[in-house]
Amino acid sequence: MTDIPAERPPSRSDLTVLLRCRAVQLRNVVDQQLRDAPLRTLAMLALLAVIWVALYFLLSAIFRHLRTWDLVGIVADQHIFVHFFLVLGVMLAFSNAILTFGALYGREEAAHLLSTPVHPRQVVCLKWFEGLVLSSWSFLLLGVPLMLAVARNTPVAWYYYPLFLAHFAAFVAIPACVGLLAAWVVAMWAPRRPMTIALCIGLVLLVSAVVWLWTVSRHALESSEWLQVIFKQISFVKQPLLPSTWTANGVAAAAEQRLSASLFYLLVVVGNAAxxxxxxxxxxxxxxxxxxxxxxxxRFYPTIRSGWATLVVCRVLFFYLPRRLRMILLKDLRSFARDPKQWTQILIMFGLLVIYVLNLRRLPLDLENPSMKTLIAFLNLTTVTLILATFTSRFVYPLLSLESQQLWLLELLPTRRVTLLLVKFLFALTVTGLSCCGVMALAVYVLRLPTPWVIVDMGVCAGICIGLCGLAIGLGARFPLLRQRNPARIASGFGGTFNLMASMMLVIGQMAAIGYISLKELPTNLATLGNRLMPQSWLIVGGLMGLSVAVAALALWVGARHFNRLEC
Amino acid sequence: MPDDKPQPELPSEPTPDGATPAVRLEHVSKRFGATQAVRDLSLKLQAGEVFAFLGPNGAGKTTTLRMTTGLLRPTSGRVWVCGYAMAEDGRLAKRHIAYVPDQPFIYEKLTGREFVNFTRDMYGVPKRLAAERLADLGARLDMDGFLDQLAESYSHGMKQKLALTAALIHAPRLLIVDEPIVGLDPRTVRVIKDIFREIAHAGGTVFMCTHTLDIAEAVADRIGIIHEGHLIALGTLEELRQTAAYHGRLEDVFLRLTEGEGARGDDRHPG
Structure with missing residues (x-):
């Protein structure tokens, strides 16, 4: 179009302007965090450090254990690195695809940028860069502990560290691109139900993992042989054309002080990534x-004509409540069922736990040994309750804040506010109780625990469910964020952080007591895990359950007092 | 309109052709799956006019606006903005456009001033010129009290004011606004009406869609009414009255035109 006058060029490139905008946002977020919630920021960093240190010791122990099995060759064969980078690549590609779909094809920022004369390529470039930054978390959280764990168990040269970092940085660009491309393919050719597609792919991956686990754990093999069989069965992942294999070879070469080989693989990955x-x-x-x-x-919004399934579930689960309250619960149940973000997380978390529990007997563990049996039961209960604590903090805590925005509507109903609080509590308790107690029941059945230990595990699990739901609902009513519509932001506010910390303390305290009981009971029942517990143990268990109920009641009482005075 | 108010400036470069319409839609249709949102719509908006696009909910107003801004591609037909074909020269066209949607997007972790500066840099507006415009618009829209607070603390009205200010910072030839006065106080509504007229007076074009018929009646030079994807009426208020054969307020004219034949048997004159 030669007849059109030249445009006035912007003084900076679009990408520079976008990056500057991101930098200013980041600065504002950091300022705000340090100004408004220094303790929360500190607590978050401390938790990250704990996770990081735990991972480091775990990986370090794995490498040390492999040496005792005389399987150092496995490391030399890059098996562990190959699997690490392959799994990391799949996870990063998947998360990048989901985030990119929202960022490039969602209605907010993308629509805003697209209505401006910004160069589309530079926006995509920004999203690619953001994908790399996101992936850098994986390096900080997983890569660094792995790097140090290898270095602790293998004599490495100084250049191992910068080379590991370079390999990692070059590698993560590839899943970032795969994620961008996957989101683009969905937007172009399957835009009607992007979340359904993501869930289907996730489900296929999960089912494949279950089938694979089932296959490799079919024979009860012992330690090193079992591990070798696993590596043999999954040797197909060590394809010479996969970037994960190049990176693994490069990292292994750096660890083995083969500098030129490591540099060769690094250049291969960098060239391909570029x-x-x-x-x-x-x-x-x-x-x-x-x-x-x-x-x-x-975008597809299906017509929902009757919602009969949720109606039936509500009638069955809450048959004991008056119809008026059941209708409020039906609303909550439908909101829950129609928000895949909530139920998919429960499904994935507890689905993984169920897979683990079902495979407990196939693992190379001596489950007839009372010590091992007690340890596994203890770990099961700890895992389930810790997951529950994070779930109630993320999803149950914001319920009251979100409801308060429609309080004027509920105020018109002939229902007291405190009743509303109890209805929310019952809803949360039903959903979480069914999930947690279901998994724990399966776990104690698979472990074939004696009756007293079944009562202990199930009782404490139920008690913690009550305590955590009471805390989340009560503190949610005490510290509501009335104008905030984003549940994630409600959960990350002061009240949400306080609730998370209180929930963690409740779980850790109770598990410490259960650990104490286990240690006290074990020496007296070394031959068979006791069919009878000492009276003191029953007292402690009763006390723990009572404490959970008391915590829930106290939190609900405090929440109800504040909620009754709340003005909308 | 008082003469002492500063006039919004237009970009220094002219449009490719002085007689070129600011917006030209030619047989534009848009289909969302089984739903036909816009059907064979042809429309021209000239420089120097305020155009109001009216219609019932789901009539296709916002879809038309989004096709004009290049956010949506028409299923068939073509869109030109300031002489540039949106399909081929979208970036050139967008240099002349500012779009304020009904739910404006603002980066929540930026202050109002930082957001305006981001828009300024995006359009390459010189800093001094942008600062003058921001001072003027900030004073007129009464934004000085919150311009340096994070946007996450803004009410809907504050966001609307900020979005409009950012949109006007590069003095666009074509301002496209979706529901411009929802959630705004009467004083701000008055200021916005003045700004729209000033833009048109300076040779720019305002393309707004709204359900608030008062603002359309007060500031629009021409009005288009879309119903079920069809443009059923187009012209000045007087011309619409003639089309509806009803000489009353725009509200009554609109209801006549969109209610169809069923209402036409009623009184054709206001009481």
Whole structure:
């Protein structure tokens, strides 16, 4: 179009402006965090440090254990690195795809940027860069402990560390591109139900993992032989054309002080990552507007005519409540059922636990040994209750804040506010109780625990469910965020953080007591795990359950007092 | 309109052709799956006019606006903005556009001033010029009290004011606004009406869609009414009255035109 006058060029490139905008946002977030919630920030960093140190020791122990099995060759064969980078690559590609779909084809920032003259390629470039930054978390949380654990068990040269970092940085660019491309494919050709597609893919991966686990654990093999069989069965992942194999070879070469081999693989990965990134950014930059338009027109909102399934579930679960309260619960149940973010997390978390529990007997563990049996039962209970604590903090705690925005509507109902609080508590307790106690029941059945220990595990699990739900609902009513509609932000506020810490303390305290009981009971019942517990143990268990109920009652009372005075 | 108010400036470069319409939609249709949102819509908006696009909920107003801004691609037909075909020269066209949706997007972790500066840099507006415009618009829209607070603390009205200010910072030739006065106080509504007229007076174009018929009646030079994807009426208020054969307020004219034949047997004159 030569007859059109030249445009006034912006003084900075679009990418520079976008990056500056991100930098200012980041600065504001950090300022705000340090100003408004220094303790929460500190607590978050401390928790991260704990996770990091725990991972380091875990990985270090794994490497040390492998040496005792005389399988150092496994490390030399790069098996562990291959699997690590392959699994990491799949996880990063998946998370990048989900995040990118929202960022490039969602209605907010993408629509805003697309209505401006910003160059589409530079927006895609920004998203690619954000994908790399996101992936850097995986390095901080998983890569660094792995790097140090290897270094602790193998004599390495100084250049091992920078080379590990370089290999990692080059590798993560590839799943970032795969994620971008996957989101683009969905937007272009399957935009009607992106979440359904993501869930289906996730489900296929999960089922494949279960089938594989089932296959490899079919024979009760002992330690090193079992591990070798596993590695043999999954040797197909060590394809020479996969970037995870190149990176693994490069890292292993660096660990073995083969500098030139490591540099060779690094250049292979860098070259491929650069080419794939260039291709992805240009392809998506060219077609972003088209893909955005298709994604908008493809959004599908199904017509729901009766909602009979939720109605039946509500009638069955809450048959004991008056109809008026059941209707409030039906609303909550439908909101829960129609929000895949909530139920998929429960499904994935507890689904993984169920898979683990079902495979307990196939693991190379001596489950007839009372010490081992007690330890596993203790770990099961700890895992289930810790997961529950995070779940109630993330999903149950915001319920009251979200409901308060429609309080004017509920105020018109002939129901007291405190009743509303109890209804929410019952709803949370039913959903979480069924999930947790279901998994624990399966675990104690598979472990074939004696009756007293079944009562202890199930009783404490039920008690913790009551305590955690009471805490989440009570503190949610005490510290509501009335204008905030984003549940994640409600959960990360002062009240949400306080609730998380209180929940963790409740779980840790109770588990410490259970650990104490286990240690006290074990020496007296070394031959067979006791069919009878000492009276003191029953007293402690009763006390723990009472404490849980008391914590729930106290939190609900405090919450109800504040909630009754709340003005909307 | 008082003469002492500062006039919004237009970009220094002219449109490719002085007679080129600011917006030209030619046989534009848009389909969402089984739903036909816009059907064979042809429309021209000239420089220097305020155009109001009216219609019932789901009539296709916002879809038309989003196609004009390049956010949606028409299923068929073509869109030109300031002489640039949106399909081929979208970026060139967008240099002349500002779009304020009904739920404006603002980065919540930026202050109002930082958001305006981001928009300024995006359009390459010189800093001094942008600062002058921001001072003027900030004073007129009464934004000085919150301009340096994070946008996450803003009410809907504050966000609307900020989005409009950011949109006007590059003095667009075409301002596209979806529901411009929802959630705003009467004083701000008055200021916005003035701004729209000033833009048109300076040779720009305002393309707004709204359910608030008062603002359309007060500031629009021409009005288009869309119903079930069809443009059923187009013209000045007087021309719409003639089309509806009803000489009353815009509200009554609108109801006549969108209710169809069923209502036409009633009185054709206001009481």
């Amino acid at each position: 080419f794939v990134s260039w291709l992805t950014i240009n392809l998506l930059g060219r077609h972003w507007a088209e893909a955005f338009s298709r994604a908008q027109q493809g």
